[in-house]
Amino acid sequence: MEGFVALDGKHVLVTGGGTGIGAAIAQSLAHAGASVTIASRNLDRLQKFASTSDNISAISLDVTDAGHVTEVFAGLGDVDILINNAGAALTAPFHKMSEEIWSQMLGVNLTGTFLCTQAALAPMKVKNWGRIINIASTAAHKGYAYTSAYCAAKHGVVGMTKALALELAGTGITANCVCPGFTDTQIVADAIENITTKTRRSEEEALGELVKGNPQKRLIEPEEVANAALWLCRDESRSITGQSINVAGGEVM
Template sequence: MEHKDRHAIVTGGGTGIGLGIALALAGAGAQVTITGRDERRLASVAAMHPRLHALGMDVSSEASVRDGVDQAADARGPVSICIANAGIAEPASFRSETLAHWRETMTTNLDGVFLTFQAALSTLGREEWGRMIAISSIAGLRGLKGASAYTASKHGVIGLVRALSEEHLGAEITFNAICPGYVDTPIVDRNAEQIAKSQKMSAEDARDLLARGNRHKRLLGTDEVTATALWLCSSAARSVNGQSIQIAGGQVS
């Protein structure tokens, strides 16, 4: 119960990596606000644990984020753990990339982290304890073919984390990014369906193709990312700051 009475927010907390982290933090004693756009889904997930609390919030909307975080802080206290997980991953080759898709990706993946961190920090004093974690990607460390917007947005997330860690050196608040490879989540399922359709292959072969993008040639489990997030939130990681933790079955950069 290391995080008993602490308040955590997990954006995109209704599925995949976000759900795994939210459940783990709740199990460690935190009161966890899970956010997302699908309020029905969030409500069903919140029923899984008494310390999960659903909040409809769209990270691409400044008003939604600021109002949502304020509402959560009023109900459960300052946000001492913030997991900026919400994001989108829609592939597109650069030649076919549209400005609308580019801006949607940046707004969700990069602006969303900026807004979530800034709103969460506004609930804390500068000397208070805090853990701010962004879920980036191996695409934040290297180029990803056919996903220029996604790659650029995830590079931006890592740059933001590094800048914030420097701004808060010596404080009790740390900033880190987790950079997973391909994780067995609904996002991978959707991408596999698109690949299967475009490449005229089976869904299973498409999943295998994605798995080969990880150095050990298999999809990651959400529990691997969850364990890393819990460690970064622990007292054992109090000197880990401004880092990009790779989880991809081998070296990627």
């Protein structure tokens, strides 16, 4: 059918794939014919989602544990398309931020992306084909108050992706980032709850605070992010590498 991206025979790994953006990407790529493995530390939630599609399976994976990443990838088989989506966003004023929060944010958002990418690369190089798609954030291009560790990690993801794209330019492997603005996910729901608790604002006022930077004045839908990832998987997108695709209603240009 027109606009359909055939990914038959491709194996996709989506980290953080059980909910939100990761689930939308997994569903979209499975619909396009790929065999999709979703991974996170919460295996029960993953298996519940995986049961909705014959093309999706679930595994447990802690992206911050180098030994576990190596072990899981060794038993996973070749990964043709890697979606580094696992992430978390803890907030704190900079002067009150603990080293624990700092390390946790860099660990799950940046080091986890590094570890999984490194583990997936060798089979891609043998096949001379692969797609590495890192789900970053508009926080990779601008600052948000009280999220310095998260912003630092996501800026790092973009920098790493650009460098990797240059190293892979002579191969059939591309490396890109997709950078969503505030998206209708559990992370944003938690942020709204945090705002209402601390400021006594209504949910509507808290939502307005989050989307005020988006010229469209709305949350991004997970399916919109998935559509960008699907486009990057196309053979026709092989010249798109080292890029950051902003899905943010014009918030970042």
